Each structure stands twice: as C-alpha cells, then as structure tokens.
Amino acid sequence: MKKIKLALVDDHKIVRDGIASLLMYEDKVEVVAEASNAEELLEILKNMEIDIIILDIFLPKPVGIELTKIIVKQFPKTKVIILSGNIEEDIVSGAFNAGADGYLPKDTEKEELLEAIYSVHDFNEQYLSNSIKNNLSASFIKKAKYGDKYSQSKLASLTEKEINIIKLFSEGLSYKEIANKLEISTRTVEAHKNNILEKLELRTIIDIVKYAIKNKIIEL
Structure with a gap:
C-alpha cells in the first residue's frame, strides 16, 4: 500500500520531532521530509513528491499564509494543513483563502491529525479542527472554508x-x-x-x- 508522504515545516525542531514520533508507526502515512523555513521547503518540493505539508503558520518570512499561496501556485497537487497555536478568525480565514486544505491547533491529538490527513488526501475535503469550530460562528466557518465561493453562493x-x-x-x-x-x-x-x-x-x-x-x- 502506497503511503501518504508528509513534509513537516516548523522552525522549532522539537515540534517537528514530536509530530514525527506521533506518526512513526502509522501504516498509511510517512514523514519523508522536514524543513525549518520556506527556502528549505521549496527546495524539497522541487526534488521530491510530497502529498501533504504540515505547516506552521508563523514561520520566518515568508510567513505561512504567503508560503501557502506559493505552494498552491507552484505545486498544486500538494496539500497544505496548517498547524498553529493561533486560532483567531482572521488568521484562520486568511489561511483558507490562501488555499490551505486544513487548519489545526498545535495541541491537536494524534487521532484528529490523522483524521485531517485522511480527509484532505483520501476525500479531497477541507478540514477544520473541531476545537476551532467550537469557537467560531457557523457563518464564519463557511467563509473560512469556502472564501469567495461562499459569498458568491449567498449572492446567487x-x-x-x-x-x-x-x-x-x-x-x-x-x-x-x-x-x-x-x-x-x-x-x-x-x-x-x-x-x-x-x-x-x-x-x-x-x-x-x-x-x-x-x-x-x-x-x-
């Protein structure tokens, strides 16, 4: 069975190591690359096929939202799941509008991380963490996930x-x-x-x- 190839991107090695250890014995996923900044990640993407990037939104320049835009434009087959300690509405919305496929808080349990990975990869669905949903309005969640498409659907x-x-x-x-x-x-x-x-x-x-x-x- 072909495993889902992951790249972990965070400027703190301890965070990358923690995620990698959580996923080490999973049958369907494999961490194949790590990066501490955008430059390292883009070099990896040029030389290796990555299915999903687990990305910290507050990287050194360019920040995660800008980097997400670059990834979506240059590597459209690669999915992006944001992992962040910040769950403010404008940040979450900005991430989805930039093209992110998922958004999770950094205290996410292993089970939900895997659920997000499978939702994004296997079913091509966007994923918003349950703990974030609990703190946001229903209309905001739709705006965050569907951006301009949601506004257009309301107008229509x-x-x-x-x-x-x-x-x-x-x-x-x-x-x-x-x-x-x-x-x-x-x-x-x-x-x-x-x-x-x-x-x-x-x-x-x-x-x-x-x-x-x-x-x-x-x-x-």
Missing part, C-alpha cells in the same frame, strides 16, 4: 425582487416608499427584508447597504 440565492429591494434600501427609501414604488404592502417589504437578512446572514438595513456596495449590487 437572492431573487430578482430581493436585489431590487436591496437597491431601493441603498437609495435611502423607507418601507412605505418602497411599497408604493413596487405596488406591494409595507408588510411584504418587511418580509423581503427579513429574507434578505437571513440569506446574507446580516442584521440590519445598514449591513444590507454595505453588502450591496461591497458586492457591486449598487454603484456609488
């Missing part, structure tokens, strides 16, 4: 009438003015607004206007 879920109502709210019209313009009741306008808020996972009309500007539904 809007009906033509809902987009029209978004434009009218953005023009500063009141419920009554929108109702008169569209020849519907104010209650129907409010129902459409509530549907829009739910679909876009927003809270207020101001949020709707900001969304419309950001996604070029309206032009300033």
Whole structure:
C-alpha cells in the first residue's frame, strides 16, 4: 500500500520531532521530509513528491499564509494543513483563502491529525479542527472554508425582487416608499427584508447597504 508522504515545516525542531514520533508507526502515512523555513521547503518540493505539508503558520518570512499561496501556485497537487497555536478568525480565514486544505491547533491529538490527513488526501475535503469550530460562528466557518465561493453562493440565492429591494434600501427609501414604488404592502417589504437578512446572514438595513456596495449590487 502506497503511503501518504508528509513534509513537516516548523522552525522549532522539537515540534517537528514530536509530530514525527506521533506518526512513526502509522501504516498509511510517512514523514519523508522536514524543513525549518520556506527556502528549505521549496527546495524539497522541487526534488521530491510530497502529498501533504504540515505547516506552521508563523514561520520566518515568508510567513505561512504567503508560503501557502506559493505552494498552491507552484505545486498544486500538494496539500497544505496548517498547524498553529493561533486560532483567531482572521488568521484562520486568511489561511483558507490562501488555499490551505486544513487548519489545526498545535495541541491537536494524534487521532484528529490523522483524521485531517485522511480527509484532505483520501476525500479531497477541507478540514477544520473541531476545537476551532467550537469557537467560531457557523457563518464564519463557511467563509473560512469556502472564501469567495461562499459569498458568491449567498449572492446567487437572492431573487430578482430581493436585489431590487436591496437597491431601493441603498437609495435611502423607507418601507412605505418602497411599497408604493413596487405596488406591494409595507408588510411584504418587511418580509423581503427579513429574507434578505437571513440569506446574507446580516442584521440590519445598514449591513444590507454595505453588502450591496461591497458586492457591486449598487454603484456609488
């Protein structure tokens, strides 16, 4: 049986040694390379086929997110799982948007590390640690994992009438003015607004206007 080839990338040797020892007796995975920085890793990738890179996000320059972008561009068949002590939302989101296939905290148990490896390699699925999921909102998890695709899917879920109502709210019209313009009741306008808020996972009309500007539904 062909083993999954791993490369461990961390500027602390003790971390690399720890991960390697955890995986030493696994039948399906094999640590075939280690690197302490981006330069060493890129040299390895030029000379060796690696299935998955276990990558510390806070490497010396370039940092893990930038290095992930380089890997995705130059070695698209190689998967990247981020291993980091930082689980802040912007960092997690940045990693997935850069093209990472998985994100785990550094205190991850062996069982979950293997689960992430198999999910990414065998099923071509992105993996987000359960402990991180517990600290993030459902909408953020989707944004982190699917990035622009998720935003586009939300926009695509809007009906033509809902987009029209978004434009009218953005023009500063009141419920009554929108109702008169569209020849519907104010209650129907409010129902459409509530549907829009739910679909876009927003809270207020101001949020709707900001969304419309950001996604070029309206032009300033």
